[in-house]
Amino acid sequence: MNQAVLHKLLASKQGDKDVKSFFELRLATNLTLIKEAFFKIYPDAHTAFRDLLQLLEALFSKRPGYLKTQDIERINTEAWYRSEQLVGMQLYVDHFSKDLKGLRNKISYLEQLGINFLHLMPITTRPKGENDGGYAVNSHTEIDPKYGTRKDLDALTALMRSKNMYLMLDFVVNHTSDEHKWALKAKAGEKKYQNYYYTYADRTIPEEFEKTLPEVFPKTAPGNYTYVPEMNKWVMTAFNNYQWDLNYTNPEVFLEMLTNLVELSNLGVDVVRFDALAFLWKKMGTISQNLEEAHIIVFLYRMCLQVVAPSTILLAEAIVAPRDIVKYFGEDIRTGNECEIAYNASLMALLWNSIATKKTALLYKSLINESKKPRECTWINYIRCHDDIGLGLDDQHIQELGWNPQGHRKFLLDYYCQRIGWSPAKGLLFMYNPKTGDGRITGSAASLLGLEKALETNDQELLEQSQNKILMLHSIVLSFGGIPLIYAGDEIGTLNDYTFLEDEVKKTDNRWVNRPQQDWKLIKTLGEKDSVHSRIFNRIKRLITLRKANPVFADNENTRLHQTGNEHILIYERTAESGTGILVLCNFDEHPQVVDSSWMAKLDYLRDQKFHDLIEDTVSELRSGFLELSPYQFLWLKKWH
Ligand code: GLC
16 A cells, blocks of 8 residues: 555544545455456356445444554554564463453463464354364354353453454354354255255265365265255265355355454454365365365455455465465465465474484475465464374475385374384374375374373483473474464473363364363472473573564565585574574484584684574584584574674
8 A cells, every 4th residue: 555645544633534545445456356356256246246345345334443443554564474573372262261251361371471472263153062173163253152252352352452462263264063054044944055055965966076075084074975864965064074165156155254254353353264275165076175266265355355354364274285385375476365374384294204204304305395485475383283283295205305105104103193112202193094094193292292201101311302302393483484373282391181082072083182271280380390391381481582582583585494414404594684693403313413514604603613502692612613413402593793
């Protein structure tokens, strides 16, 4: 937006009138793009398009005033989400603080750690029994009483805003639960709502689709269609049989979902997490993921948000092949035109690969070959989340390293899922599909990195190593470029939680092993006792403080990889135009490793054989031309400058 227009709007005393003209300006800017995209997927839907234009105006008029002001302010400021100041945490409200009210009382804990961006797992209404951790939604915006009320959420967002904390909530864009009001009406026989989903009188079409559709949950929800006796029809259910896929070939669905999206954004949400967005369009004869039309829908959502609620941005939850993830930023090389943020699922999988293999070759290969993202978009970098770890690695890259992709994946599953005696990991195998040999991994970061085994066996060396691994992986997501998202509990080294096995509703979904209750009793002891948990907490806290104190950690496309020839080491440099820089070095091996350091002097990280480590804040001297890193050690070296 033009600076002068913005200035005029902000300075104006005419209030509403100018805010309205802001809307009109944004509509004028985006209208052609919206129209083109809309008619690409809905070529004959002229009435629906007129409805869309009216809807945009209606949605804008309902946007709360303070958010309209925020829209105007944020639209022309430096993208806040690329800042080094941002550090996120993902949490289940019920497991963390019981409910939304309780969460207000825990904000000080988050502040103490340095967290200022929260992803709250689904808090909207869902079926009583199985509900996929809330991802089977009965409503996209109504708060489930279990978490509190709309008022409680408002109080929380107000508190967060006063502390400059940002909020991310989920938008389950691909499906609803089978108890959503649309599904209930469909079951009652209303054709209109049956057309909101993919419903079929018999299995002819489903069977054609099944020939190429993969299965997301092959063990617990095989197939992609579910018979619904109430309507005597089959409905598409790519995830669980109680999650009905929305039929985006119907423009009414897009309009209704856009309304939901804006209502969600109006709750004061800064980032909307687009859940499972790769699945938005289905086409017979394909795997029905990442289709061009799915991208057009995401683009349309973004363009419409830019008109109505431009300060809300989108996160792509696309857990797909590395080369497909980056496409969810959209094609514009500067700003992107789909989601502003995407999960860096590739980096996550590669880090787990490097831990298991103790080598960084695949990590380098993938990073070097990674497609470029738009400059103003950014990643969410993370180690663990509520889901399983999928082995989203590029087969070609694995092959180029001389490994067999299938054999390599099997090794990773064996390593993490307790099928190799020497492995310290205590993960569980998730959704193993004997037909394809594919499987995924569950388990908390600490248990996957050996802490559980170390404590069980009282193995001091393993204890030390697992603690170092936990910290090293966190140091990477905190320094790599993008928003670091810490999974609640990982900041204190929380182990697997096996209580899900006693719960009838949860026991078949072992992702619950990595969805623990926050251990406040343990947290109370952090300040008093020297324990592995307090060491992890204090170290992560220190890394967060350092991240925030060093603007080179903002994502300005300023990460440069360095290869040294040592296959266990990862090195990258973060630089700023001012000439400052930080060199990050990590040793993925269980043995000490050395790095030839001659090049470090040229880059000014070594002067008179001395280097400055930011984390310890010490200056040390090299005795030979080699820099030695102990097992799983990491360094953040400061450029002498
Ligand atoms: C996303 C969520 C996952 C859920 C799925 C279906 O991938 O992260 O937990 O099972 O969507 O909604």
